[in-house]
Amino acid sequence: MSSGKRRNPLGLSLPPTVNENSESGDGVADEAPSQAPIEDQLKKLGLTEPQKQRLNEWLQVKEGIQDLSEDMLRNEGELGHGNGGVVHKVMHKVKNVVMARKLVHLEVKPSVRQQIVKELSVLHKCNSPYIVGFYGAFIDNNDISICMEYMDGLSLDIVMKKAGRLPEKFVGRISVAVVRGLTYLKDEIKILHRDVKPSNMLVNSNGEIKLCDFGVSGMLIDSMANSFVGTRSYMAPERLTGSHYTIQSDIWSFGLSLIELLIGRYPVPAPTKAEYAQIFGLQESEIELADGRTDAPEYQTSNTPAAMAIFEMLDYIVNEPPPTLPKKVFSEETIAFLSKCVKKVPGERATLKALSTDPFFTKYADVDDHGEFAAFVTKTIDIPRPV
Structure with missing residues (x-):
């Protein structure tokens, strides 16, 4: 990144990630909560x-x-x-x-x-x-x-880099697993993830999708605070302006991650109509953004993630409209589900409970894909088959 682009017009700071007091389920677990026997848990x-x-x-x-x-x-x-x-x-x-x-x-x-x-x-x-x-x-x-x-399919950011972008049906399966994983952490372990992004969503050749690297140790996160630049880019707008972390912040990161998997790149700054046309092999005139805006804003001199300095990116997340998907390229169910995740105001975002009853979620929940996602992961990562 060019040092000349390191602007911070809002005076944004890189906020702490832990040691905050907020609503129930927001804290870092100091000790393991008492739990029922494993048979009862399952x-x-x-x-x-x-x-x-x-x-x-x-x-x-x-x-x-x-x-x-x-x-x-x-x-x-x-x-x-x-x-x-x-x-x-x-x-x-x-x-x-x-x-x-x-x-x-x-x-x-x-x-x-x-x-x-x-x-x-x-x-x-x-x-x-x-x-x-x-x-x-x-x-x-x-x-x-x-x-x-060990997850032999590695992480979804690696899968995405090899595949280009993921089909909507696979992102549907991923959404079910992540919502259920976040719900488990919040309800059963009493913690939030705090670092939801494709590199922390792991997959294997059985077609399983699992979360890793969540904020269970506050002291560990504090000790590594200076290395969390990649995490900052998935932070919700309210976190970048100093508000405390809630489950709604995880949901923003989740929504941003799913959009990234669908379009094949980190969605800040938002793709323009011309870029969407190139990604999906369409004419620019065929691209209609779901939120009704005429086009994504031309932001300063940087309109690709790689060209943005970190504070320029954070400024964009806080000030510009959230990313949106093109109509007709994706189903109305997909667009509606993701738009509920990336509302700028935390109180307007869907809850985990609401997401788990959303039509997009229920379409893929508990549906047997007959090994299709597992086969996709195996082929994409080139996992050797057992002899």
């Missing part, structure tokens, strides 16, 4: 038989892995970079279990690292087919290792 979640079977199989594998340490793991290659850390594929040498290990380097006091591991222990209570499984965390010198379920 029954309450209303899972399908295949979901129950896969979750039970994973729990059995997890039970065989007690203590974790650096000596127990064999590095099998880098998977990507997360907030403040690098993620590797690793193999547990004794149990022959493949994991994803996120390595976070922190120059902090040992007591802080110990507290972070303690806060992360709440992840042991997350037993949902929509949340990435947690094996455990450990400290090695100044590094914290977070060992998680």
